[in-house]
Every structure is written in C-alpha cells, then in structure tokens.
Amino acid sequence: MFLNIGVRDVIDMTIVAFVFYKLFMLIRETRAEQLIKGLLVLLIATKLSEWSRLYVTNWILRNTMTLGMIALLIVFQPELRRALEYIGRSKFLTKSIVELADEDLTQKINEIVEAVVELSKQKIGALIIFERETGIGDLMETGTRINGDISTGLLINIFIPNTPLHDGAVIVRKDKIMAAGCVLPLSENPHLSKTLGTRHRAGLGITERSDAVAVIVSEETGAISAASDGKLSRFLDAKTLRRILKNAYKPEDQKPLFNWKWRQKDE
Known part of the structure; x- marks a missing residue:
C-alpha cells in the first residue's frame, strides 16, 4: 500500500495537514473550538446509531447534521471572516499600508x-x-x-x-x-x-x-x-x-x- 504513495501524494497530504493546522490555530481557544467538538460527537453518534440499526435515532441525527451544516456557516461567521482576512493579508497579495520613513x-x-x-x-x-x-x-x-x-x-x-x-x-x-x-x-x-x-x-x-x-x-x-x-x-x-x-x-x-x-x- 505504502509503495504506491508518490511525491504528489506526499505534497497533497502536506497541504491538507497545513490547512488543518492553520484552521486549528484560528479557532483555538474560541467558541468555535467547542462547537467543533460538539459536531464530532454528533458525527460519532450518527455512525453508532447506523451500525446499531437505531433507525429513528439515526434519521433524527442525520437531519440534524444537515441543518447543522447550514447553521455552522452562520455560527462560524466571525471565524470564517478571520480566515479570509488572514488570506487577504498575505504578503503576496498586499502591501503594508502602515509604512513610514x-x-x-x-x-x-x-x-x-x-x-x-x-x-x-x-x-x-x-x-x-x-x-x-x-x-x-x-x-x-x-x-x-x-x-x-x-x-x-x-x-x-x-x-x-x-x-x-x-x-x-x-x-x-x-x-x-x-x-x-x-x-x-x-x-x-x-x-x-x-x-x-x-x-x-x-x-x-x-x-x-x-x-x-x-x-x-x-x-x-x-x-x-x-x-x-x-x-x-x-x-x-x-x-x-x-x-x-x-x-x-x-x-x-x-x-x-x-x-x-x-x-x-x-x-
């Protein structure tokens, strides 16, 4: 399996790991961190209910997750704005506006x-x-x-x-x-x-x-x-x-x- 991993795969995984690290740093010690933990609990509960054939519970959790994805965009608005501003402040895209002699x-x-x-x-x-x-x-x-x-x-x-x-x-x-x-x-x-x-x-x-x-x-x-x-x-x-x-x-x-x-x- 590992023999099939090429240079592109390593680059791909590195990019994904870097993005996840930056996202974690953005939400660390904010209310978004707690919301992410809650979302992970819901995901685990949904899978467990599916494996246990708890159909009603699974249906409720799946629909909750669907609505939750929309709610996340609203709840995470400050964090999303912060992430976009971070990208926009890249030295490749902007020039400092506070430079003085x-x-x-x-x-x-x-x-x-x-x-x-x-x-x-x-x-x-x-x-x-x-x-x-x-x-x-x-x-x-x-x-x-x-x-x-x-x-x-x-x-x-x-x-x-x-x-x-x-x-x-x-x-x-x-x-x-x-x-x-x-x-x-x-x-x-x-x-x-x-x-x-x-x-x-x-x-x-x-x-x-x-x-x-x-x-x-x-x-x-x-x-x-x-x-x-x-x-x-x-x-x-x-x-x-x-x-x-x-x-x-x-x-x-x-x-x-x-x-x-x-x-x-x-x-």
Missing part, C-alpha cells in the same frame, strides 16, 4: 511611548489601537473623528478623566490619530483572567477580529499592556513597548510581535 517612524513612536508612559505614571486608563492591513474604518465611525497628527500632548489630553473622549479607544492609522472615543467589540475568549477589565477585553477583542495592535494602560495599576492576534503581553516597559510599535509599523522587517501568550502578575 525611518525618521518619521522613530519620531511618531517616541511621541506615543512618551504619552503612554506619562499616562501610566498618572494611572490614567488608555486604549490605543493601531490599524494595520485590515481596515477598521467602521469602528472609527463609533467615535469622534479627529484626523490629527500623532503627538504626546494630544494623546494625553484625550484620555484625561471626565473629558468627552476619555472613555473609549483611540484609533491610529499610519501617522494620524483618526478617531477617539471609539467603541470596540469585547473578547469572547473564555480563558481570560478575571482580573482583566473592559478596557483590556476590548483591546483583545479588536485583535481577535483583525490584525490591529492594541496598547492598554490600566486605570487601577498604571500597568502597560499590548495585544496582537488575540494575545496579550502585560507589565511592559518603555523599551519593550517601543519594539512592539516598531514591529507593528514595519512587520516585514521584524519577527512576530509576541513570542509569548501571557505575562501575568497579580495586580
């Missing part, structure tokens, strides 16, 4: 880091989202349009408590602060620490649905965190934050933003 990039990053560090010292909560390949213009519409240059003063003033725009997210596109006071989707990850508040969950939520990078300042502790691809790194210093932002703006020249999933301490 090195001098401008360094200046903008320094302005952002200075603002975040100052907000951290004063324990002022903040949430800054950096748009990358996936457009998030629809989320900008939930806030107030600014379209202003990135500056330390402007970022700090936006998040000052009891001001009109402090309670929401700032969205940055390239070298512009596009909007403030934006409402973001919350993370649906059931494994998140209960110490994380709404600001952290919103930062994670947008990174689960796009390739954006989120920078979060805790209002309770002043701790600086960053999120990308649904992963969170906490208790960052200025040097690490600067590296993460540089990677966000120049992804083709850098390694992945995070090589770890959690850096967690008790707040």
Whole structure:
C-alpha cells in the first residue's frame, strides 16, 4: 500500500495537514473550538446509531447534521471572516499600508511611548489601537473623528478623566490619530483572567477580529499592556513597548510581535 504513495501524494497530504493546522490555530481557544467538538460527537453518534440499526435515532441525527451544516456557516461567521482576512493579508497579495520613513517612524513612536508612559505614571486608563492591513474604518465611525497628527500632548489630553473622549479607544492609522472615543467589540475568549477589565477585553477583542495592535494602560495599576492576534503581553516597559510599535509599523522587517501568550502578575 505504502509503495504506491508518490511525491504528489506526499505534497497533497502536506497541504491538507497545513490547512488543518492553520484552521486549528484560528479557532483555538474560541467558541468555535467547542462547537467543533460538539459536531464530532454528533458525527460519532450518527455512525453508532447506523451500525446499531437505531433507525429513528439515526434519521433524527442525520437531519440534524444537515441543518447543522447550514447553521455552522452562520455560527462560524466571525471565524470564517478571520480566515479570509488572514488570506487577504498575505504578503503576496498586499502591501503594508502602515509604512513610514525611518525618521518619521522613530519620531511618531517616541511621541506615543512618551504619552503612554506619562499616562501610566498618572494611572490614567488608555486604549490605543493601531490599524494595520485590515481596515477598521467602521469602528472609527463609533467615535469622534479627529484626523490629527500623532503627538504626546494630544494623546494625553484625550484620555484625561471626565473629558468627552476619555472613555473609549483611540484609533491610529499610519501617522494620524483618526478617531477617539471609539467603541470596540469585547473578547469572547473564555480563558481570560478575571482580573482583566473592559478596557483590556476590548483591546483583545479588536485583535481577535483583525490584525490591529492594541496598547492598554490600566486605570487601577498604571500597568502597560499590548495585544496582537488575540494575545496579550502585560507589565511592559518603555523599551519593550517601543519594539512592539516598531514591529507593528514595519512587520516585514521584524519577527512576530509576541513570542509569548501571557505575562501575568497579580495586580
């Protein structure tokens, strides 16, 4: 049997294995993972009822599976969208929209880091989202349009408590602060620490649905965190934050933003 396996068969199996691996990575630790497990249980139960000649049970399960396939397209809509966006972000199909000249990039990053560090010292909560390949213009519409240059003063003033725009997210596109006071989707990850508040969950939520990078300042502790691809790194210093932002703006020249999933301490 194995003697009949050729080079094309090996390539074919490798492609299928790679696709399944990528699909697993996309749905890992999401509600889709639990739904897949439930679907596998239904498949096994359908086969067992067929072998056991439980005709009524088998008929019900088969019809349930038929309707279930249609329901899956609806239930898995966020995951399917995420998978298509992942394909669309391929370097073969797109060119980064966040590229800046090195001098401008360094200046903008320094302005952002200075603002975040100052907000951290004063324990002022903040949430800054950096748009990358996936457009998030629809989320900008939930806030107030600014379209202003990135500056330390402007970022700090936006998040000052009891001001009109402090309670929401700032969205940055390239070298512009596009909007403030934006409402973001919350993370649906059931494994998140209960110490994380709404600001952290919103930062994670947008990174689960796009390739954006989120920078979060805790209002309770002043701790600086960053999120990308649904992963969170906490208790960052200025040097690490600067590296993460540089990677966000120049992804083709850098390694992945995070090589770890959690850096967690008790707040």
